[in-house]
Amino acid sequence: MAETMNSPMEIDEGFLPSKSPTNKGKSVISEVSSKSTPWVEKYRPQSLADVAAHRDIVDTIDRLTNENKLPHLLLYGPPGTGKTSTILAVARKLYGSHYQNMILELNASDDRGIDVVRQQIQDFASTQSFSFGAKSSVKLVLLDEADAMTKDAQFALRRVIEKYTKSTRFSLICNHVNKIIPALQSRCTRFRFAPLDxxxxxxxxxxxxxxxxxxxxxxxxxxxxxxxxxxxxxxxxxxxxxxxxxxxxxxxxxxxxxGNPMPKDIEQISSWLLNESFATSFGCISNMKMRKGLALVDIVREVTMFVFKIKMPADVRVKLINDLADIEYRLSSGCNDKLQLGALVTCFTYARASLVAAAK
Missing domain, CATH: 1.10.8.60 (Helicase, Ruva Protein; domain 3)
Structure with a gap:
C-alpha cells in the first residue's frame, strides 16, 4: 500500500479525455424516478464505465480497485466535472448493494470543524468492519468540499488517516487543492479533473x-x-x-x-463601447440592461471574452482585460452598478484612444 501512495500515481497534470465507447455514460439511476427528480441525480453515472470523460483517471482508479490497491484519494478540479460521481461509482463497485453500510459521506462545507473529525470520522474509522458480502472489507470515508475544512480539522484528519489506514480509505474532493494542507496532500494520490470537453x-x-x-x-x-x-x-x-x-x-x-446576455446583445454592446460617445454608450447599455433584465457582471464577463476576438495591439488588450477584471471584482464585492457601468465605458474610451494612436 505504501508503494502505491508514494509511486508516480501522484498526478497533478490534467488528463486529455480520451474517446470513450459509444455506450459510455448511458445509465439512468432508476426507471421509476419521478418527474420532479433533478436530472443531475437521475442521470448521475452509476458505474465507472458510465463516466463520460476523464477516461485516463477513471481507468487508473478502476485498475487500482481491481488489484485491491486503492490508495487514499484527493480529487480536485472545477465543479461538475465528475469527481463525486467517480468516487461513488468506486464505492458501488467495491461494496455493491451494501455500500451504504461501508461508506461515511460528509460534506465538509457543512461539517468542517475539528469535532467532526474527532467524533464522526474517527468513530466510523475505528469501528470493526463487516463486509456484508462486499468485495472489500476496507471502509471508505468520502469528504466532499474538503477545501472548506478548517486547518485544525485538516491536521486532525491527518492523524486519523495515519492511524486507520489498514481498515479505512479516505477520499477528499475539493475545487481548490491549494487550500488542502501539504500534510494531507502527501498522504493521498492526487487526480485533477479538468473542465469537460x-x-x-x-x-x-x-x-x-x-x-x-x-x-x-x-x-x-x-x-x-x-x-x-x-x-x-x-x-x-x-x-x-x-x-x-x-x-x-x-x-x-x-x-x-x-438571464445571460445573448451573443448578439454582446456584439451590440461592444459596438457601442468601441464606436459611440460616453453618454450614448452609457445610455444605450443602461436601457438594454433594464429592458432585458441583464446583470452588469454578466455583461462584463461576456464583453471580456469578446475582447479576445477583437484585433488590437497586445498591450492595449492586456490593459483592457485587466480593467474589466477589476470591474468584475468590484461588482462581485457589491459596488454600485451605475458607477461600474461608467468604469466599463471609460476603460473602452481609453482603449479606443490607444487604438487610434497606434493606427497613426
Whole structure:
C-alpha cells in the first residue's frame, strides 16, 4: 500500500479525455424516478464505465480497485466535472448493494470543524468492519468540499488517516487543492479533473434529450454547451429549467431562462463601447440592461471574452482585460452598478484612444 501512495500515481497534470465507447455514460439511476427528480441525480453515472470523460483517471482508479490497491484519494478540479460521481461509482463497485453500510459521506462545507473529525470520522474509522458480502472489507470515508475544512480539522484528519489506514480509505474532493494542507496532500494520490470537453457535454446532453423526449434545436444545444463552461451539472440544470419554462428549448429560451446576455446583445454592446460617445454608450447599455433584465457582471464577463476576438495591439488588450477584471471584482464585492457601468465605458474610451494612436 505504501508503494502505491508514494509511486508516480501522484498526478497533478490534467488528463486529455480520451474517446470513450459509444455506450459510455448511458445509465439512468432508476426507471421509476419521478418527474420532479433533478436530472443531475437521475442521470448521475452509476458505474465507472458510465463516466463520460476523464477516461485516463477513471481507468487508473478502476485498475487500482481491481488489484485491491486503492490508495487514499484527493480529487480536485472545477465543479461538475465528475469527481463525486467517480468516487461513488468506486464505492458501488467495491461494496455493491451494501455500500451504504461501508461508506461515511460528509460534506465538509457543512461539517468542517475539528469535532467532526474527532467524533464522526474517527468513530466510523475505528469501528470493526463487516463486509456484508462486499468485495472489500476496507471502509471508505468520502469528504466532499474538503477545501472548506478548517486547518485544525485538516491536521486532525491527518492523524486519523495515519492511524486507520489498514481498515479505512479516505477520499477528499475539493475545487481548490491549494487550500488542502501539504500534510494531507502527501498522504493521498492526487487526480485533477479538468473542465469537460464540449464534445463530452454535447454527447451527454443528447442522451438526456433523447431519454426525456425533448424538443431541442441545434442552436439551443449549442447555447447549453457554451453556458455550461465544461460543468456537466450546470448544463443539466439549465436544460431542465429551460424545458420547464418552454416546450421548445431554443437558443432564445436558454438565454431567457438563465438571464445571460445573448451573443448578439454582446456584439451590440461592444459596438457601442468601441464606436459611440460616453453618454450614448452609457445610455444605450443602461436601457438594454433594464429592458432585458441583464446583470452588469454578466455583461462584463461576456464583453471580456469578446475582447479576445477583437484585433488590437497586445498591450492595449492586456490593459483592457485587466480593467474589466477589476470591474468584475468590484461588482462581485457589491459596488454600485451605475458607477461600474461608467468604469466599463471609460476603460473602452481609453482603449479606443490607444487604438487610434497606434493606427497613426
Amino acid at each position: 464540449a464534445t463530452h457535454v454535447t454527447e451527454r446532453l443528447q442522451y438526456v434529450i433523447k431519454a426525456e423526449g425533448l424538443d431541442v434545436t441545434e442552436s439551443g444545444l449549442a447555447a447549453l454547451v457554451r453556458l455550461s463552461n465544461g460543468d456537466m451539472r450546470k448544463a443539466l440544470n439549465i436544460l431542465q429549467s429551460t424545458q420547464m419554462a418552454s416546450p421548445h428549448v431554443t437558443e432564445d429560451a436558454v438565454y431567457l431562462c438563465t
